[in-house]
Amino acid sequence: MSDTRAAQPIWVFGECLVDDFGDAKRLGGAPFNVACHLWALGETARFISRVGRDAPAAEIRGLLRRWPGAAAWLQEDAQLPTGRVLVQRLGTGMHRFEILPHQAYDAIDADEELRVRALETSYLLYHGSLALREEGPSRATWRFLASRAWGRFVDINLRDGCWQRPWLAELLQGADTLKCNDEELGVLQREFGLGRGDAEAILPALAQRFGVAEIVLTCGPEGAMHWDGATLTRSHALSTSVVDTVGAGDAFSAGWLYARRLGATVAKALQVAHGLAARVCALEGALPEDPQSFYPAFVAELGVAAKGAVRA
DSSP states (O other), rough: HHHHHHHHHEEEEEEEEEEEEOOOEEOOOHHHHHHHHHTTOOEEEEEEEEEOHHHHHHHHHHHHHHHHHHTTTEEOOOOSOOEEEEEEEEEEEEHHHHHHOOOOGGGGGOHHHHHHHHOOOEEEEEEEEEEGGGSSSSHHHHHHHHHOSSSSEEEEETTTSSOOOHHHHHHHHSSSSSEEEHOOOOOOHHHHHSSSSOHHHHHHHHHHHHTOOOOEEEEEEEEEEEOSSSSSEEEOOOOOOOSSOOOOOHHHHHHHHHHHHOOHHHHHHHHHHHHHHHHHHHHSSSSSSSSSHHHHHHHHHHHHSSSSSOOO
């Protein structure tokens, strides 16, 4: 990534929600988690989402007060509730998710201010797929933002009932970076007829089919791979005492973006991404309760330079 583009902001688009474990509730949503990690590491990011007029929305706004201006583009919906996901613990850190339909994040609006800023600003757009599950306001806003961005980091989340083949193809087409896990790669392989074989065979076929510049594939404890059209790079996951895997993939994405914007090589960026994901797996929840100790320790351990002060 060039120095000029590394200095340009990341616009993070998509859901913020509450993960409801029954006995506990935690703030989450992949874009929300990624934005919080990036802010804590000193990155310039804008978070574009929508919440209801309810207690979870107040909690989200309260957390975002850690970073000045973080809630500036957080929209409020008078009818729809803040997103909620019912989470069932399965043991060994794994979970089953029930994602409730038609939530506030399905109705993110491209208001006049957002449109003007998009026309005036050069930005990298990070987005997932969950907030694009309905043909409605969020998908229309995403199409506009994607058309103005200089690049897209696509972090898919293929939960049952939350995606359809036609728009998934639209979402993948021309992505600068696609990040997915090994299970999601299997879905893409089947849905788009990418042939037989292991990841080494499927990644080039996927990149060619949709014109994707690079793919980052996470494989849980087996590590990760990166394909850039010419070279396949592998990396090993870091060992950790797993408490909770919720948010690990989001931490990986944030670590990758952070390292690459600092000019790290692919191999180093994968190491940094694994490092942040491992630290999050050792927590209950997707975000640390004590960012002032969590992020400086991560930065020191992985040998990367922080861009700014971590705020409490």
